[in-house]
Amino acid sequence: MADEAxxxxxxxxxxxxxxxxxxxxxxxxxxxxxxxxxxxxxxxxEDAEDLVQETLVxxxxxxxxxxxxxxxxxxxxxxxxxxxxxxxxxxxxxxxADIDGIEIGEADPDYExxxxxxxxxxxxxxxxxxxxxxxxxxxxxxxSVREATxxxxxxxxxxxxxxxxxxxxxxxxxxxxxxx
Amino acid sequence: MKTDHLIxxxxxxxxxxxxxxxxxxxxxxxVAGLGIAALLVAIGLGVRPxxxxxxxxxxxxAMFAAFAAAVMLPLVVQLMKPGRPLGWRIGAIxxxxxxxAVATIIALMGEMPERRWEAWMGGRGSAPWCVVLIPILxxxxxxxxxxxxxAFAPTQLTLxxxxxxxxxxxxxxxxxxxYCPTDSVAFVATWYAVAIGVCAALGAxxxxxxxxx
Numbered sequence: 594m595a596d597e598a599x600x601x602x603x604x605x606x607x608x609x610x611x612x613x614x615x616x617x618x619x620x621x622x623x624x625x626x627x628x629x630x631x632x633x634x635x636x637x638x639e640d641a642e643d644l645v646q647e648t649l650v651x652x653x654x655x656x657x658x659x660x661x662x663x664x665x666x667x668x669x670x671x672x673x674x675x676x677x678x679x680x681x682x683x684x685x686x687x688x689x690a691d692i693d694g695i696e697i698g699e700a701d702p703d704y705e706x707x708x709x710x711x712x713x714x715x716x717x718x719x720x721x722x723x724x725x726x727x728x729x730x731x732x733x734x735x736x737s738v739r740e741a742t743x744x745x746x747x748x749x750x751x752x753x754x755x756x757x758x759x760x761x762x763x764x765x766x767x768x769x770x771x772x773x
Numbered sequence: 774m775k776t777d778h779l780i781x782x783x784x785x786x787x788x789x790x791x792x793x794x795x796x797x798x799x800x801x802x803x804v805a806g807l808g809i810a811a812l813l814v815a816i817g818l819g820v821r822p823x824x825x826x827x828x829x830x831x832x833x834x835a836m837f838a839a840f841a842a843a844v845m846l847p848l849v850v851q852l853m854k855p856g857r858p859l860g861w862r863i864g865a866i867x868x869x870x871x872x873x874a875v876a877t878i879i880a881l882m883g884e885m886p887e888r889r890w891e892a893w894m895g896g897r898g899s900a901p902w903c904v905v906l907i908p909i910l911x912x913x914x915x916x917x918x919x920x921x922x923x924a925f926a927p928t929q930l931t932l933x934x935x936x937x938x939x940x941x942x943x944x945x946x947x948x949x950x951x952y953c954p955t956d957s958v959a960f961v962a963t964w965y966a967v968a969i970g971v972c973a974a975l976g977a978x979x980x981x982x983x984x985x986x
Contacts (some may be wrong), residue, residue: 608789609786609790610788610789610790611787615783615784615787616784619783620777620780623776623780642776645776646776646779648781649776649779649780649783651926652784653783655925655926657790657791657792657793658793658854658855658926660857663857663858664856664857666856667856667857668856669856670856672856672928672930674928675855682981687968708775713774713779714774728782731786732782732783735785738786753788753789757819761986764986768985771981
């Protein structure tokens with residue numbers, strides 16, 4: 594199972610641009626985060642999955658905020674905790690939200706992913722055109738950055754910056770959206 | 774979108790992450806914050822007329838303020854990135870507060886009992902206006918710090934807001950020393966510290982709203 598040294602190695606390789614390592618880290622992080630959020634949001638599996646997704650985007654867009662001098666899991670859970678607190682603050686403003694019964698249970702990362710309450714794909718539509726297209730082409734349609742430049746006429750650094758900004762905006766939207 | 778798809782999308786075509794060059798950005802923020810505060814003092818309050826003769830006390834007060842800012846700064850730096858322990862950085866601030874209290878008491882002990890109140894309050898009929906003025910001067914600097922921090926990933930927003938406020942207060946106090954007409958040690962060690970504390974309190978109140986990401 595995932596442990597500190599293993600996860601840290603994956604993140605460091607991901608930071609150096611290793612796609613497979615980055616994917617492996619996100620996958621293992623998702624399992625740990627799912628356990629973390631489900632234990633704290635008893636009975637709100639969809640909310641937990643929303644938070645898993647939010648936190649994954651945060652871990653990805655802010656991955657340069659990891660300081661290798663300190664434990665990787667401390668970094669990961671600090672961000673997870675931050676997203677959780679942010680979620681609970683938002684929930685306080687929602688009349689129907691039930692934030693009682695939050696307790697800490699046993700961590701069991703073997704949960705199956707359930708459906709998220711919100712669909713990240715629909716949030717993409719709210720992004721500025723340039724950011725939306727860059728993410729659409731490179732992240733969802735599996736095109737290379739090179740192919741995306743040919744298709745859009747943007748430069749390569751334009752595409753990369755648009756993706757980065759777009760993902761940050763996306764995370765902000767995930768935080769603002771009020772499920773009804 | 775399923776979480777697995779999201780992970781695929783995030784990982785696809787991933788680039789090497791850029792190094793976060795926080796040192797240079799921090800230095801620019803501090804210099805700019807100090808510059809703006811100094812400008813506000815020069816325009817809004819006016820430099821004290823006897824600045825030539827009072828060079829020494831002005832320097833001492835500015836150094837005291839700089840020291841206060843320097844004591845708070847490690848906390849701000851540590852809070853930039855998630856999951857790092859705060860440890861001695863909190864301790865240093867508590868020690869600094871202790872030093873201020875001791876300095877105040879020693880300085881007041883040295884005064885004649887009937888003059889103590891005046892020495893503490895900055896002269897007859899005077900009031901420690903720095904408690905109001907320093908937070909105002911610190912606001913632009915705090916805004917710059919907020920902008921800086923939002924580029925990183927602070928996760929303890931209230932504490933980060935307080936730390937930003939305190940550092941900005943210290944930097945503003947450096948500029949305020951050019952105006953401040955009171956040179957007594959007890960006055961400065963108390964009211965500059967209180968002014969910085971007010972900045973920290975305001976930062977703590979605003980932190981969770983303006984630092985969200």
